[in-house]
Amino acid sequence: MGIQNLLWQVTKKAFTGGIIGLTISDRCCSVVPVRGDSMSPTFNPQRNSYLDDYVLVEKFCLQDYKFARGDVVVFSSPTHYRDRYIKRIVGLPGEWISSSRDVIRVPEGHCWVEGDNKASSLDSRTFGPIPLGLIRGRVTNVVWPPQRVSKIG
């Protein structure tokens, strides 16, 4: 009887903790690894994947969708909906972006994203401006490895 009760209490606490963790991760902030070097040297300045940066992604920005030029955001890829990319916003709705041959205006409700490492980045220069509704969070800090802990933006 005592053991059953104890197990039940522990299960309840674990379940509640799990649910609270999910809600925090969905609506407050979470930690994600950065893959690839499209944002080098801001993230992953070396090409060694042992040392991939882990960043803090805050989700409060999704309540009001208040983004600014220069923010580093996580978004779902417009062509590969299961993938998430991390790039920097370089154009807000209504602004003009000069690409290789011409000048493009960023449409209403969209933004233009580019990686800091322009030579090695798949971004709006390839798939065009992305709807703001695809954004999943904003990167605020690097949290790992300890020697690279820093605030972004």
Add this chain to the structure above:
Amino acid sequence: MGIQNLIWQVTKKAFTGGIIGITISDRFCGVVPVRGDSMSPTFNPQRDSYLDDYVLVDKFCLKDYKFARGDVVVFSSPTHYRERYIKRIVGMPGEWISSSEDVIRVPEGHCWVEGDNRAFSLDSRTFGPIPLGLIRGRVTRVVWPPQRLSKIGG
């Protein structure tokens, strides 16, 4: 002491219940009202907003993004990111859609959505195909008013 303890217990239970409710609504299913008549007669066949339909939106589909032609989905507007629309998927990636002047191919990772009430619907015929990443859930049932309870789709 007894009253304080009781209030603390009630607060804990209410807080936990609230958190669980939020998680269920985000990840499993939620109930939302349908506004407007762009999906008439499937939803809101009368124009009276007292009788707006409430529908059950399933969020399990977001794990694998498995959608099919004919699904009614909730998605964030590509031009007005704070708004959500409810429309039907009529074209999946790679399919051809014939619009007023020409034939369009739905690009990879996108879908073509239209309202059932074509005359009064702001949809892909205006803003083009939408990335599947904008979809927020799939409508499975009408849950209110009680006389219109029904299953949507197969």
